[in-house]
Amino acid sequence: MLKNRYLHIIVALLLLVLAACGNSDETAGAKKEPEKKAEPQDLILATTTSTQDSGLLDELLPIFEKKYNAKIKTIAVGTGQALEMGKKGEADVLLTHAPASEQELVDAGDVTNYKRVMYNDFIVVGPKSDPAGVKGLPTADAFKKLFESKAIFVSRGDDSGTHKKELGIWGSLGITPAGDNYVSTGQGMGPTLQIASEKQGYTMTDRATFLAQEKNLKDVTIIVEGDKDLQNIYHVMQVNPEKNDKINSEGAKQFVEFMIADGTQNTIEEFGKEEYGQSLFFKYTE
Known part of the structure; x- marks a missing residue:
């Protein structure tokens, strides 16, 4: 009788231990489950074909996308078309190389945060x-x-x-x-x-x-x-968010800041040196 009682106690203790281990495993498993990554922000970049045809965007955009959890849609057209997209609010940010035409958009308030980026x-x-x-x-x-x-x-x-x-x-x-x-x-x-x-x-x-x-x-x-x-000068600029309520103003601002940051500027100047023996673009320095 006493033996059976002890046996019941031992079985009960084993069940408690197993239950505790199960709960511990579930807790550990819950901790190991990775947090869901936030959906990437969409950003529309209207730019000239030279930034794409030269391969420069292939070098720069993955860096930006990783840093800012972004997905960039690049529309590479003539600068005139890219600027027209800015006027109509059909892009978030512009990267172009026609200073006189760009200044017209700045003066009209179509774009803001107008920064010189590079030249060749x-x-x-x-x-x-x-x-x-x-x-x-x-x-x-x-x-x-x-x-x-x-x-x-x-x-x-x-x-x-x-x-x-x-x-x-x-x-x-x-x-x-x-x-x-x-x-x-x-x-x-x-x-x-x-x-x-x-x-x-x-x-x-x-x-x-x-x-x-x-x-x-x-x-x-x-x-x-x-x-x-x-001389061929390139500028980056945000499209005025008043043009369209879908414009990603924050993402555009991040892109402008990224393009003029020291690290990006150094990457721009180094781009092409190994393959062509010279820089394809030169960073802008004050």
Whole structure:
């Protein structure tokens, strides 16, 4: 009888221990369960094709997305189109390279937090044989000779920053290019370079895109470079949140701050050095 009583006590104690272990395991399991990660914020970036064609965005955007738990939708178009998206409130943040046109948006209050980010330069490229004989000439002289010699000139024709720069040079010479030798592609820098290569023509490009695409081009080299007027400046800016109640103002602010931060600026300046032997973009310093 006494033996049975002790047996019942031992069984009860074992059941208590097992129950405690089970609860402990459940508690431990609950602690090990990872917390659900917050949904990433969506951010629409309207930018010029050169930042994408050069590969720079592929370098920078994953860093931003990880740091700020963001998912960026990049719309790479001509700068004119990107700025128009800003005017209409169809993007959260802009990264473009047409300072005069950008200033119009700043003055109109369409954008805020306008910051200079980086620069490189425009160049004129063309056939290595240089049939127009313009290699090494100052920019204005080269454009004038290209027009007079009726050399094939391939223009982006897309209201991009590069296109605006090209038109400004023609305009300063009092020239309105036209005719069969003036080809307007209405496309980005990459396709325009390809067409210029195929037609053995000349074109204006930003240096970064040319260096990134050079291996895909046949018999194309730099013809005109180095003029002070060919500097190519990029700015970042937030779209005014009053344009659209869906604008991610906080995310846009984070992106502007990210682009001008020291770490990002150093990454920008180092980008391309290993592959091309030179920086594709230079950081902005006060």
